[in-house]
Amino acid sequence: MNRYRWLALPIAAAALAVVPWFTSDTIVQYGINALLVATLAQAWNIIGGFSGYPSFGNSVFYGLGTYGTAIAMAQLHWSFGSGLVFGAVLGVACALLFGIPILRLRGPYFAIATLGLAAVMSAITATVEIAGKNIGLILPLFRGDTLFYELSLILLVAATGTVAWIARSRFGAGLVAIREDEDAAQVMGINTTTYKVAALTVAALFSALAGGIHAYWITFIDPASAFDPSLNVRMVIMTLFGGPGTVLGPVLGALILSAVSEVLASQATGVASLFYGIVIVAAVLLMPKGLLDLVQGFRDSGWRYFVDNVRRYRI
Amino acid sequence: MTEPLFEVRGLTKRFRGLTAVSNVTFRVAAREIVGLIGPNGAGKTTIISLISGTLVPTAGDIVFEGRHIERLPAYRRARLGIGRTFQVMKPFPGLSVLENVTVGALFGTGGGERNRTRAEERAREWLKFTGLERRMDQRADALGGPDRKRLEFAKALAMNPKLLLLDEVMAGLTHVEVDEVVELIKKIREKGVTILVIEHVMKAIRRLADRLLVLHHGQQIAEGRTDEVLRDPRVVEAYLGKRRQ
Known part of the structure; x- marks a missing residue:
């Protein structure tokens, strides 16, 4: 059985790839959103889950990807491909530029600085002429949900493949060491600054590409939706729910939570708005290491797993 | 003494008003075990942090294999061959x-x-x-x-x-465990590693160190062969206080 385990991933990806030919438009549209959010969670996993830096600036990279693509297509009349590249360049440049000073801060200070970055970026965008000020931009209309779905899936597979490589690489071992004890990591020969900036940059690349795809699909963007901090909160919740620092946890977390919240939004609107709040409280209390750890822990110790967690973290 | 593996000259570290380490100079030859002793707050851990790069010296030179390293970041020093342990241990807990x-x-x-x-x-x-x-x-x-x-x-x-800096690895161990760690350190030296060790357990330091460097209030008050240094009245005084006349 174990010999064939690696086959599970390509099979799952192939199964997801054929979804548009067998289901309705609504499901495909829901799928695009879910896949993009899963990509964002996976990207957050690199900086937040592996390196342990709780970034609230990933929505900035997403926003820059969104605006880069929109400006390129709506104002400069470039192709979608060039737009995506332009958005990715903006996101990566932002990570390189602000990563170096911001990643010197640790823990809550880092989180607050990234939160500040998000607010500033949104405010700046709303004053820039070429970005359509606070009105936003309208992209050329292109109807092709299947194409957007497949693009989103490819991006998610690429992000997950990257994380799978990180998890086995020397680079990943360095990131995890930084998460566990940065001072010890440094005296063991890890260039912590370069590693952290590299992690943030890779996260920025995937976030910006997701933003670019979303912009062209949704065709209308404005500062409030592109730099929405609650999107970043969702990335965090989904990653923590699935299992930070694991390869598949963030993807599972994102797909499960988007499905549940989608159902709630149509069936019970009142509960839906509370949903993420409830999930985060429950996850922190009962399964602070995520879904994958829960599966393992439940197999080993049954219901005691929850009791042990509550005790261990003295809540 | 043969060609030193590393050398510290006029090493000084001030934290605002407090001078933690003042003008310390010593050399360590390859494969030597040098003990760094002194009362609490003498500046021993500060010296190890200055050599490993966790702290930046206010003044002075640190020369490792003929190369100035006092301005290099910690990770570069690790790559040159300087390893350390922490007094407050720093495992990667998870x-x-x-x-x-x-x-x-x-x-x-x-x-x-x-x-x-x-x-x-x-x-x-x-x-x-x-x-x-x-x-x-x-x-x-x-x-x-x-x-x-x-x-x-x-x-x-x-x-x-090539150089291992050990910061109080024996604190809190039982006699038997101290003996084990002493043997371990000797085995490490046999592999060709040079060792600078901070230790309060005198029994261990006596058996391990070829030479001692004694610090008191950040000043270097004695340096030399272990048995000689431990008989030095200034060292006894720093540890036990002055004998009443």
């Missing part, structure tokens, strides 16, 4: 013992072994060497006191250091 040591093998001197499988093999050897093999799969934060010290050793050793 990782297994094997993973902890593998980090040392993956990085460390010369950038380490870049292949993760081979680094893991090397880590296993160091776990055997330090007697931690049976704890390999445990999480580091599940280890008891003595095993945590062994882990600090194993992590630093896996870096394949």
